[in-house]
Amino acid sequence: MARGLFSRAWLSKTYHFQARLSYIRVKYLFLTWLAVFVSSWVLYVQYSTYTELCRGRECKSIICEKYSKGVIDGSACSSLCEESSLYFGRCLSTKPNNQVYTGSWGDHDGVIKCHLSDILHYELGDELEPKKEVALFDKPTRGTSVEKFKEMVASHLKAKVGEQANLSSLVSLILSVADSNKDGHISLPEAKSAWALLQLNEVLLAVVLQDREHTPRLLGFCGDLYVVERVPHTPLYGLSLPWPMELWIPMGMRQNMDQWFTPSWPRKAKIFIGLLELIEDIFHGTFGSFLMCDMRASTFGYTDRHDLRLVDGRRVVAEEAFKQAMILQHCEDDADCVYGVDCRTSCDRAEHRCMADVAQPNLARACGALKDYLLRGVPVQLSRWKWSTLSFSTTSRHCYGNRSHTPMIPEEK
Incomplete structure (x- = not known):
């Protein structure tokens, strides 16, 4: 009798142990599945966000296609499209139409910036700069003389900075930057690149303050893609967390x-x-x-x-x-x-x-x-x-x- 009671008790304990073990297995299996699901979802969202924000290949493809057709030119064009010595590094973009990457160009560590939207005149809006126009790099047109291009630049700068006594000096400064190969002449592709860049606040500021120490130096450009010096510590304070x-x-x-x-x-x-x-x-x-x-x-x-x-x-x-x-x-x-x-x-x-x-x-x-x-x-x-x-x-x-x-x-x- 005692042996029977002992056997039933032992069997009952064994059953409860096995039942609890099965419960634990199911619980951990569910938690493991949940962890895998959440991790996969996070990775998918991160990948989707990255592919939406980081479109450096598309930017390079557009710029190099325009360069190969002779539409644009600049000091960084051959390095980007022919020599492949201008490298795109880590993506820093926060908006799909404003591509920002770390990069290296020879001995220089820089930041590569490129706009994937067509450029328009200065206008108030979300950006106060790039908006869509009929065609990209459509100005100046073929047949435009250097003097006419000077007038275009002067009129544009006057609208931005107002009537300045030294406006002609600023125009000369812009034209010197436009002459990317420093041959003393501004070709039509160089003029198209300079005009596209001139619509951007940041590039104009870099030219205006190029001899100051608190703005990164403009290293080169190709179309509306440009390279500036890289700043070692950004942002000013704080952490960038996922x-x-x-x-x-x-x-x-x-x-x-x-x-x-x-x-x-x-x-x-x-x-x-x-x-x-x-x-x-x-x-x-x-x-x-x-x-x-x-x-x-x-x-x-x-x-x-x-x-x-x-x-x-x-x-x-x-x-x-x-x-x-x-x-x-x-x-x-x-x-x-x-x-x-x-x-x-x-x-x-x-x-x-x-x-x-x-x-x-x-x-x-x-x-x-x-x-x-x-x-x-x-x-x-x-x-x-x-x-x-x-x-x-x-x-x-x-x-x-x-x-x-x-x-x-x-x-x-």
Whole structure:
């Protein structure tokens, strides 16, 4: 009797053990299948996103086809299409029509930028630059003389930067860049490439500020594809995380994480001084004033020596062209009168048109955007200085606190 009871108990335990083991197997099988499914979905979405955003081969194919037909020419054309010495590296594109890649060209590390949309005249919109036209590289037309091309360039620049006393010098500067092989003559393919590039804010700015230290140097071009110097450290601060991780990280925590990965305070101060110098060059430049309409960290970077560099100049627009475009912009309220991230004007509700003048100057927007970046980790000897009142003085053109003097930045030990 006892043996029978023992046998039944043993069999019952064995049955329950096997049942639990089967349950565990099914559970882990389900979790494994779920993990594989989620991973496959993430990889598919990432691949789809990559193929949509990163179209470097298409860009190269279009440019090289135009070059082989003699439509365009430039200093980078033979390296890109014949010698294959201009290499596309990692994709940095954030929009399908604006292709951005790291690259190498001989001994130079650069950034390759190319537009997959046709180029049009300067007009207010999402980009304030590239829009579609009937044909790409259709200007100037065959038979256009160099003098006529000069007039085209001068008229275009006048519309962008306004009437300048030294406008002829800027035209000469543009023509010197257009002469890519430096033979003293501008061919029709060179003129077509120069005209396409001239529509882009970033290229115009690179030419205007080519002798300044805070904008990457223009290395070469082919059609509307161009190569600029690569900035070692981008963005100005923060981490680039995969988008699935971005979804799960709270905004407050993400802001703190961005601040963790920043240089020491004296180096941050040096970078910020570079930003002030860049603003001075842009707003009080030789060839008119420009507005910086994107003060986000992704717009800037810095070198190994902690010198600031502007890495994305698409939202730096000539003030005159900005004003002319804004007064044509229909609006219902002030929210309709915004370009980029930071350039805002007010709405004339009676006329339903945006006002011409920007609400805040460059320096005020820079101080507001980077205040937290600069003030985090301030040395003790400066902490008594009340930086919380950081604002803008239109007379002194400086970011200042509640004292009349600017404190010295201590050397880093």
